[in-house]
Every structure is written in C-alpha cells, then in structure tokens.
Amino acid sequence: LLEQQWLSQIRNSKENLTLTAVHDCSYYDRNQDAIVFTVGRKIHNRDGGYMGMLLIDLDPSGLITLSDGFLLARNQYNIKISITDAQNGVLYDSDVASGRISWSEAMEEDVLLFQKNAQDYIILNSETKRAGLNVYAVIPRSDLLFKISRIEYVTILCVFVCVAAVMVISLLMSRTITSPIRRLQKRMRQMEEGEYKILEKGTTNDEIGSLIASYNHMVTKIKNLIEEVYVGEIKQKNAKLLALQTQINPHMLYNTLESIRMKALRSGADEVAEMVKLLAKMFRAALSEQTQSHKIRDEIEYAQAYIRLQNLRFRDMFFLQVEVEEQVQDSGVISMILQPVIENSIEHGFKGRRVPLHIVLTGRLKENGTIMLQICDDGKGISSEKTKEVNRRLEENVCRQPELVEEQEEGRTSIGLRNIAERIKLQYGDAYYLRLFAREEGAGVEICIPWRETR
Structure with a gap:
C-alpha cells in the first residue's frame, strides 16, 4: 500500500479530503482484478496534530x-x-x-x-x-452532424430540381393557360358585383374551354334562377302567411260560445260563464283579420285574459307582471306573439310544481328603433344545452319539432314558438327574431321586432 503512487498524492495534498484517479486493488488483493477510486480523509487530534488517514475505495461505475x-x-x-x-x-x-x-x-x-x-x-x-x-x-x-448534412444536401437538391421544373412548366404553359384564366377571373369578379356577362368561348377544346363553357352555362342558369326565386319567394311568403291563418269559421264559433255562456248564466254557473267569456274574447283576438290596427297593448290584454282563464282553472296559481313602456304598447305588431310564449312558460315551468308561477313581461324601445320584449318566469327552467339546441332549430327554420310545439288535449295544437319565430321573420325580415335564454331561476324568451306606428 505504501508503494502506491495515489497514496503519495493523498499524503502530499494540502486538503483534508482528497479523491484519486481509478486504480486496481492489487495492493490488498492480488487475485482481484477490480478498478476503484479512493477517497482519502486525513484525521487530526484535538490539538490539530496529524494522527492518520481514512481510505475508502469506491466503485466508479456507481457514480x-x-x-x-x-x-x-x-x-x-x-x-x-x-x-x-x-x-x-x-x-x-x-x-x-x-x-x-x-x-x-x-x-x-x-x-x-x-x-x-x-x-x-x-x-x-x-x-x-x-x-x-x-x-x-x-x-x-x-x-452529430451526419444526418443534418445529409438532409441539407437532399433538401438543396430537391429545391433546385423543383425550381427548375416549375420554371420550365411555367414557360410552356403560360401562353395557353394564363390568358383564358385571367379573362375568366375578370368575369367572376364582375359576377360578384352583380353583373352577369357571358364569356366568349375560345377555339380550344381543352379543360380551359370546358371551364369557360361551364361558366357561361352557370351565368345563364343564375339569371333564370334569380327571376324564378324572386317570384317564388313572394308567392311563398303569401302562401305561408295565408297558411298560418285559422280555417275555423269565426262567426259560428262566437255564436256557439255565447250560447254556452248564456246557458251557464241561467244555470247559476257564474265561473263557467266567466271562463267562456274570456275564451270568446281570446278567440276573437286570435281570429281577427284587422292586422293594421293591432297593437302590443292588444297582445297584453289578450295575455292577461289568458292568465285569468288559467287562474279560474288552477285556482289563482299564476301571476303576470307587466312592465312595458307606454310607447311600446302603442306600437303595431302581428297577432298572437305573447300568449303562446306565456302558455309555453305555464306548460313547462309549472309542470310538476305546487307553488304559484310568476311571469314578468317587460318591453322597452331601443335607440335603433327596435322593440325588445322579454317574458321571464321563475319555473323549472331549461338547461343551457337545451336552450342552444332550441335556438339553433329556431334559427335554421327546420321542420316542426316536439320541443317547439306544445301538444294539448283532444289533439289541438297551439301556435308554438317556431310559428311565432317564422312569422316574425316573414313579416319583419331576418334582422328580427325570437330566442330562448337560460336564467338562474326559471327561463326566458326574448322577442325583437321593429317599432311600428299604428293608424
């Protein structure tokens, strides 16, 4: 051990802790062919005198x-x-x-x-x-750089080949392709601006010639379709407005309800007579053809009559609070846009409940001349996912769905939310709407219509 060179390194070191390079273990086991490195720690007494040295052999592979x-x-x-x-x-x-x-x-x-x-x-x-x-x-x-260098060479070669090929192809094809495409592009821009002109067909019968022929056919077809759609849209609007009108003979209905009311009064059934009176008033408003003078005020009275009729049926379980500006109440409006929404609130918000249902009707005139009506209730409410789905169907104007039309007894069907949304679009245009919105308690419906002065 004393002959080992690394031991002399530890002894001559000025540090108390010294590490040596790797060496074999032949100094204490000649049969062991192992490699270690040694940690040497000098030991001193309390007075600082040198007493000896602690040597620790460690396996380098464990570092x-x-x-x-x-x-x-x-x-x-x-x-x-x-x-x-x-x-x-x-x-x-x-x-x-x-x-x-x-x-x-x-x-x-x-x-x-x-x-x-x-x-x-x-x-x-x-x-x-x-x-x-x-x-x-x-x-x-x-x-490290072998793969990078290889990729670099291949990339440079590919770029060079591609550039050369593009230049050759461009020179060969520019005369036969560029000119017709530019003329076609010019005509397409004119068509975007509403000017539909036929493009003169060239002498070539290749793909460009077929494309020009297809463009000319498309322009002719669009002209014919514009005329057909314009006329057909007017007819469709009139047909939808007529289809939404009831087919019941109003005079026969009024006379029948009045006869029922008189018999109820003679029998002393005052509550039944009041219900028939309110029902007749509602039918008269719903079936009236005087749309020119119909106001939001009439819609509010019709909704209040409907609430009174329901309270006679359900023993005063519904409360309608009206907060509509006077200017808004005097605005003209299409008939039957508030009562079906309130009916929808009662049908869904009151279902399965035993506590009264409060409905708040608000209306205000915005600066841009539109009226914003909101019907909110404190009923069961509707989830945000269901609200998005119903609004999507209302916006897309899809076929009638069970969620949008309320089925009543004896097979009678109310006008429903989709009917109102469709009539608003037909009467006022796509800028106006009916949509649902979720609330923390209950649900709400928002109606946006223009302000109309009545005669």
Missing part, C-alpha cells in the same frame, strides 16, 4: 446511473461522459460503465486528447468548485 434515454442517444451519436479529478485523473467513464471498452482502453483515451482535437469534437464541461471535479460530455461532430 452515475445511465438512463435509457442516454443509452439511446449514445448509440446514435457516440456520446461519452467522463469525470476527472483536479489532476485530470479519470474517476468515471460511461463507455467503461456500459461495457463498451475496458479501463485500460479508457486510460489511453485521455480527455486532454479530445481537447487537443477540439475541431473534431463538441466538449461540454462542468467543474465543481470545492472538490475540483470535472465532468465532460464529448460528442463527435461527424456523428
């Missing part, structure tokens, strides 16, 4: 545990990690730890050798200040 990611990168780029002491003695080598080379070969590959050939390697170095250890990561430049 670092190589991860799978490093092993994969090492095999791909030939990366090497080495740890040396302050005198550049090797303490650890990743190639030895993974079994790629022996310690004798590692000792020959001195780190200083890599530093001398720095142009061939990328060397990353980190040093510990107290122990003086140096950690090196050595990567051969040729292995």
